Amino acid sequence: MPDTASTDDNRREFLKVIGGLGLAGGLATGTWAGLEWLIPAGTADDWYKSVCRYCGTGCGVRIGLRDGQVSDVRGDEDAHNKGILCVKGSTLPHLMRAEGRLLRPRIRKQDRFVDASWDEAMSLVAERFQAAIKDHGPDSVAFYGSGQLFIEESYVANKLFKAGLRTNNVDGNPRLCMASAAAGYTQVFGKDEPCGTFADLEHATCFFLFGANPAECHPPIFERIRQRQKTHPPTEVIVVDPRHTRTAEVATLHLPVKPGTDLLLLNAMAQVMCQDGLIDNAFLQEHVRLTDGDKTIDLPAFQTLLKDYAPEKVADRLGIAPTTIRDVAYRFARSKATLSMWTMGANQRTQGTAINAMLMALHLITGHVCRPGATPLSLTGQSNACGGVRDTGSLAHALPGGRLVANPKHRAEMEKLWGVPAGTLSDKVGLDAIQQFRAMEAGTLKAVLVMCTNPAQSLPAAHRYRAAMEKTFLVVADAFADTETGKLADVLLPAALWVEKEGVYGQTDRHYQLIEKLLEPKGESRSDLAILVDLADRLGHGKLITARTPTAVWDEWREISSHSTYNFKGMTRQRLRDNHGLQWPCPDETHPGTQRRYVGGDDPFVPKGKKIYFYGHPDGKAVVAFRKYVESPEAPTTEYPLILTTGRVLEQWHTGTMTERVAELARASGPGRFEMNEQDAVPLSIATGDRIEVTSRYGQIAGVVKVTRSPRQGVLFAPFYDAKFLINLVVADHFDPVSKEPEFKVTAVKVRKLEGGRA
Ligand SMILES: Nc1nc2c(c(=O)[nH]1)N[C@H]1C(S)=C(S)[C@@H](COP(=O)(O)OP(=O)(O)OC[C@H]3O[C@@H](n4cnc5c(=O)[nH]c(N)nc54)[C@H](O)[C@@H]3O)O[C@H]1N2
Ligand SMILES: Nc1nc2c(c(=O)[nH]1)N[C@H]1C(S)=C(S)[C@@H](COP(=O)(O)OP(=O)(O)OC[C@H]3O[C@@H](n4cnc5c(=O)[nH]c(N)nc54)[C@H](O)[C@@H]3O)O[C@H]1N2
Ligand code: SF4
Ligand SMILES: [Mo]
Numbered sequence: 001m002p003d004t005a006s007t008d009d010n011r012r013e014f015l016k017v018i019g020g021l022g023l024a025g026g027l028a029t030g031t032w033a034g035l036e037w038l039i040p041a042g043t044a045d046d047w048y049k050s051v052c053r054y055c056g057t058g059c060g061v062r063i064g065l066r067d068g069q070v071s072d073v074r075g076d077e078d079a080h081n082k083g084i085l086c087v088k089g090s091t092l093p094h095l096m097r098a099e100g101r102l103l104r105p106r107i108r109k110q111d112r113f114v115d116a117s118w119d120e121a122m123s124l125v126a127e128r129f130q131a132a133i134k135d136h137g138p139d140s141v142a143f144y145g146s147g148q149l150f151i152e153e154s155y156v157a158n159k160l161f162k163a164g165l166r167t168n169n170v171d172g173n174p175r176l177c178m179a180s181a182a183a184g185y186t187q188v189f190g191k192d193e194p195c196g197t198f199a200d201l202e203h204a205t206c207f208f209l210f211g212a213n214p215a216e217c218h219p220p221i222f223e224r225i226r227q228r229q230k231t232h233p234p235t236e237v238i239v240v241d242p243r244h245t246r247t248a249e250v251a252t253l254h255l256p257v258k259p260g261t262d263l264l265l266l267n268a269m270a271q272v273m274c275q276d277g278l279i280d281n282a283f284l285q286e287h288v289r290l291t292d293g294d295k296t297i298d299l300p301a302f303q304t305l306l307k308d309y310a311p312e313k314v315a316d317r318l319g320i321a322p323t324t325i326r327d328v329a330y331r332f333a334r335s336k337a338t339l340s341m342w343t344m345g346a347n348q349r350t351q352g353t354a355i356n357a358m359l360m361a362l363h364l365i366t367g368h369v370c371r372p373g374a375t376p377l378s379l380t381g382q383s384n385a386c387g388g389v390r391d392t393g394s395l396a397h398a399l400p401g402g403r404l405v406a407n408p409k410h411r412a413e414m415e416k417l418w419g420v421p422a423g424t425l426s427d428k429v430g431l432d433a434i435q436q437f438r439a440m441e442a443g444t445l446k447a448v449l450v451m452c453t454n455p456a457q458s459l460p461a462a463h464r465y466r467a468a469m470e471k472t473f474l475v476v477a478d479a480f481a482d483t484e485t486g487k488l489a490d491v492l493l494p495a496a497l498w499v500e501k502e503g504v505y506g507q508t509d510r511h512y513q514l515i516e517k518l519l520e521p522k523g524e525s526r527s528d529l530a531i532l533v534d535l536a537d538r539l540g541h542g543k544l545i546t547a548r549t550p551t552a553v554w555d556e557w558r559e560i561s562s563h564s565t566y567n568f569k570g571m572t573r574q575r576l577r578d579n580h581g582l583q584w585p586c587p588d589e590t591h592p593g594t595q596r597r598y599v600g601g602d603d604p605f606v607p608k609g610k611k612i613y614f615y616g617h618p619d620g621k622a623v624v625a626f627r628k629y630v631e632s633p634e635a636p637t638t639e640y641p642l643i644l645t646t647g648r649v650l651e652q653w654h655t656g657t658m659t660e661r662v663a664e665l666a667r668a669s670g671p672g673r674f675e676m677n678e679q680d681a682v683p684l685s686i687a688t689g690d691r692i693e694v695t696s697r698y699g700q701i702a703g704v705v706k707v708t709r710s711p712r713q714g715v716l717f718a719p720f721y722d723a724k725f726l727i728n729l730v731v732a733d734h735f736d737p738v739s740k741e742p743e744f745k746v747t748a749v750k751v752r753k754l755e756g757g758r759a
Helices: 033-038 092-096 118-136 151-165 179-189 198-202 219-231 263-275 281-287 299-309 311-318 322-334 352-366 385-391 408-418 433-442 462-469 528-538 550-561 573-578 663-669 678-684
Strands: 046-051 060-066 069-075 106-109 112-115 141-145 170-172 206-210 236-240 253-255 288-291 338-342 375-378 447-451 473-478 491-494 503-507 511-515 622-625 642-647 674-677 691-695 700-708 715-719 747-754
Touching: 046 511, 069 092, 106 118, 118 141, 118 447, 118 473, 118 491, 118 528, 141 151, 141 433, 151 170, 151 385, 151 408, 151 447, 151 503, 151 528, 151 550, 170 433, 179 352, 179 375, 179 622, 198 219, 206 219, 206 322, 236 322, 253 322, 263 299, 263 311, 263 322, 263 352, 281 288, 281 352, 288 299, 299 311, 311 322, 322 352, 338 352, 352 375, 352 622, 385 503, 433 462, 447 528, 503 550, 511 573, 550 573, 674 678, 674 691, 678 700, 678 747
Parallel strands: 141 170, 141 447, 206 236, 206 338, 236 253, 288 622, 338 375, 447 473, 473 491, 642 715, 674 700
Antiparallel strands: 046 060, 060 069, 106 112, 106 491, 503 511, 642 747, 674 715, 691 700, 691 747
16 A cells, blocks of 8 residues: 655755765764765655665665656654664665676576576476485474575575474574674573563663674664664764774774684673672662573682782773773663664674673673663664564574474474474584585585575675585576675576565664565566575475465464464554554553563563563573683784784775665765775785785785774674675684684785785
């Protein structure tokens, strides 16, 4: 149904695009005259409510259609982003018209691809999957999915592979992204997903931004922090990041820690808080269980374990002065309401789970949780990592609704709910992301479906895993042709993009929102759901996958969710159409949704009479465990004296397959390049524009360098969007032993200036 609400609105109201193309710093809203060209006036006949396809901020948008095309995309004033979009969201019309779409299936014949019909392509896929299962068993096939698929799509893939093909080899790119946060929440609260809400941004008096750069990666969130600073001075903004990012520019305190060392900071903060009596004893007594990582301990014992982390003892390794560490502990604890947000600087680490858990622990020992503005809120990366992958349990160790493969009771529950015979679900934890690619390398994974992700560019140690992909029968479903992974495929399946299909996204704060189909898929492309349903039929599992439309799948999953505390039964399709998203738990159709989890009167699972109850653990308490710091395996050495860290820039999305095609975005970001601290560059006679060669234990790459003060001394930064500057060729191959998330943020490297002039 067209939504006419915004048709007549004043255009300037929509110029809330954050992050100028190529402009330094996030600017305030309403100052975007230079960006007017992005938002052509009066080009739409009808307007529709929808959601941006890119990131986990999940901005509500209004889409203007004209002549069967997306002609305009504006921020939705009524959604949680309050009308604000970043440049990626506002250029979505350009993406939908971009060249280079994969328009029909292709099959590799010797060294080249030939066009094929859907029937030919899918017959071949089914044949190869069936042959692998017959000859080598169900664990010889795998699904490698994405936090950008719709919930309905991930749910069906998970069900087909786990309950149909009987393998738990279902994983995806959220393993590279949110796995440490999911593991952290589960250890601390007994359940995954944050307890807080975006609405807390308007209540916080101290923002603790840890390993996150929201000015470039979650711009509307950053804008809300800035508004809060303006309207409620003195709001603290503490930024922990080895680089002086655009986010750090607004910080009241920036801690440029050495990459890979900051569990030392969190432990030191805990030490100061305990020592100086900054903790909330009453909260601790009632709601928290302290452990040494194994057994329950009391506060003095916890304090004793932290004694090696006194600020003076960690300062050198961390690269931060003891007085500053004390200062940050005080500011965190003493503020009225502290809101932590963290992302990949915390998650993509060999101690990612420990860092997540310790960050949450700081909130629990100081009582900064379950109050407006006081909460540990992990920022989600992709548009649907939460709803699509974490909540549906589309991970190798998981089952839907917080259940685990390793738990026989959980398997039995899912077998009943899915109507399959007892014993159908394998008790073997499947292969997580990295292990899937190692199994391809070893030749034990014979056929793999890669959907909506580009691992040939996004995995670490890319030499190794790109070679591994050549050894398996690789099926790649992507909206665009010529991705790095597509080039390695045996079969390419063209996928419909964004509003060419329908489905639900679940974002950062348990917020579910509907995207309705507005366009026909380009060429012969199909929704990923249609591809999965077809595959199910061809593999003989049509009777299992009975729900075949987005709505039918949604209704099935809604019903199943009601048998867990991840309950969103009340979110009917109609309610999602009528609302700007709802937050679970939302058990029935009259329930307004839950803003703050574990809080009585808000969360329906909190027993009557309790103000706060952490029902994820049997004793109703959250767990704060002591976490020992372990040095990264990539700590600097004399041979590899610098640390390479990698990440994102505002205008580009991940591997660039979409945003590189939007000319304005590509122009603004320019090609990928290194950023180097001047104190490292000058002694090597390296200047901006020079070409340098960077070598790690995993590979070598040459690129242009920009000399800045942004990365701290000893740190080199590179983005990963540019396929021609494929930084993952040098990124190290280590992962967190608990979450299995790779450490993209720490690689020891050496640098050499290349002669031959400047670029
Ligand atoms: N523009 C844009 N926005 C995006 C995305 C995108 O591709 N482009 N992707 C989305 C996705 S999926 C994700 S996961 C998020 C990621 O969002 P962010 O995590 O905010 O982005 P990154 O640039 O990966 O990393 C954040 C910061 O971690 C810092 N860092 C590196 N090492 C360390 C360390 O040891 N300790 C600490 N404390 N910090 C460290 C880096 O310097 C960097 O500034 O962004 C989402 N939003
Ligand atoms: N060095 C380094 N590497 C990293 C990271 C880092 O910080 N540093 N971050 C990691 C993180 S957090 C993440 S999330 C990953 C992201 O890594 P990827 O998931 O590999 O990157 P994307 O570019 O998002 O890939 C999505 C693909 O899906 C396609 N696509 C878009 N829409 C659809 C659709 O509807 N259906 C289908 N079938 N295809 C579609 C796009 O064209 C694109 O090829 O990268 C990881 N890799
Ligand atoms: S912040 Fe994320 S969801 Fe919002 S417009 Fe930008 S990319 Fe889209
Ligand atoms: Mo991510």
